Amino acid sequence: MCFRWRGAKPNTEWLQGCLELDDKGFIRTGHEASPEMRAGVAEPRIGARPKPEYETSLPRVFAVGDVRSGSTKRVAAAVGEGSACISLVHRALAEA
Numbered sequence: 001m002c003f004r005w006r007g008a009k010p011n012t013e014w015l016q017g018c019l020e021l022d023d024k025g026f027i028r029t030g031h032e033a034s035p036e037m038r039a040g041v042a043e044p045r046i047g048a049r050p051k052p053e054y055e056t057s058l059p060r061v062f063a064v065g066d067v068r069s070g071s072t073k074r075v076a077a078a079v080g081e082g083s084a085c086i087s088l089v090h091r092a093l094a095e096a
């Protein structure tokens with residue numbers, strides 16, 4: 001018997017037009033979150049600060065874990081990204 005892993009489909013249809021998604025529907029973050037940044041014609045900055053790695057194309061909206069484009073689809077990676085992101089959330093709230 002042979003099982004083949006066919007990948008997963010992110011539940012992000014409802015985010016179309018709100019956040020930058022990759023061609024498979026995963027949410028782009030950080031440097032990948034805007035076409036200009038991907039093309040290297042814009043600095044990955046929001047206002048006066050560099051764009052954080054887990055920030056989506058919408059400032060102060062973050063994505064981590066499996067739904068994030070380019071993430072390692074594993075439990076430990078999702079937990080690590082979530083914990084690393086919390087400090088970014090606190091910083092965003094402090095700046096708001």
Ligand SMILES: Cc1cc2nc3c(=O)[nH]c(=O)nc-3n(C[C@H](O)[C@H](O)[C@H](O)COP(=O)(O)OP(=O)(O)OC[C@H]3O[C@@H](n4cnc5c(N)ncnc54)[C@H](O)[C@@H]3O)c2cc1C
Binds near residue numbers: 073
């Ligand atoms: C069959 C299978 C086997 C796996 N085996 C392993 C393994 O052995 N080791 C390993 O490390 N990883 C394994 N993985 C991967 C691991 O499960 C994921 O990497 C991990 O669960 C990702 O965590 P997450 O929190 O990013 O996403 P998830 O665990 O998928 O959590 C996302 C949650 O968001 C909810 N949700 C989705 N859309 C919405 C919405 N619109 N509104 C509100 N809630 C929503 C979902 O119901 C879900 O509860 C496996 C995955 C699969 C499918």
